[in-house]
Every structure is written in structure tokens, then in C-alpha cells.
Amino acid sequence: MGLxxxxxxxxxxxxxxxxxxxxxxxxxxxxxxWWADExxxxxPVLTLAGLAAGVVLGVxxxxxxxxxLLSRPTGGATQGPH
Numbered sequence: 201m202g203l204x205x206x207x208x209x210x211x212x213x214x215x216x217x218x219x220x221x222x223x224x225x226x227x228x229x230x231x232x233x234w235w236a237d238e239x240x241x242x243x244p245v246l247t248l249a250g251l252a253a254g255v256v257l258g259v260x261x262x263x264x265x266x267x268x269l270l271s272r273p274t275g276g277a278t279q280g281p282h
Contacts, residue, residue, distance in 0.1 A: 210269065218265055222258035229254025 210218075233250020237243045 210266070214265075218262055221261050225258040225261065226251065226254040229257065 229250040229252070230247060231250070233247040233253075236246040236250070240246065
């Protein structure tokens, strides 16, 4: 009747780490793009490209972190001690 809490899970620290990773990716991508815009004069093209790259890196990194949690077996009877 209760929820099965066995298997891997994310705690507060892991969520904080994922959020921080995403923030760093987006800010670093935007910062690199902004710097490249200043050097080349292509404002705002490279800033937007850097932002997009940061978002993509953040999504990929988050996916790699949570993918093991999504592959848990589902359904059926719960396994007891053998």
C-alpha cells in the first residue's frame, strides 16, 4: 500500500547541484558569447549562440544525472527477501 522508496533517489544536495550546474552552464555560455561579440562586433549573434549552447549543455548534463533514476524497474509485485 505504501510507496516503494527503494532504489536510487535524489536528495536536496543533488537537486541543488543540478541547479547550480545549469546556472553555471547558462552563464558561462552567455558570458563566452558576449565576450566573442565584443571581439567580433557580431552583437547579439554570439551571445544568443552561447546562451543556446549553455542551455543544451545544462539539459544534457541534467539528463545524464537523472537517467539512472528513470531506468528503475516498474510495475508488478514488489520483491521481498529471498
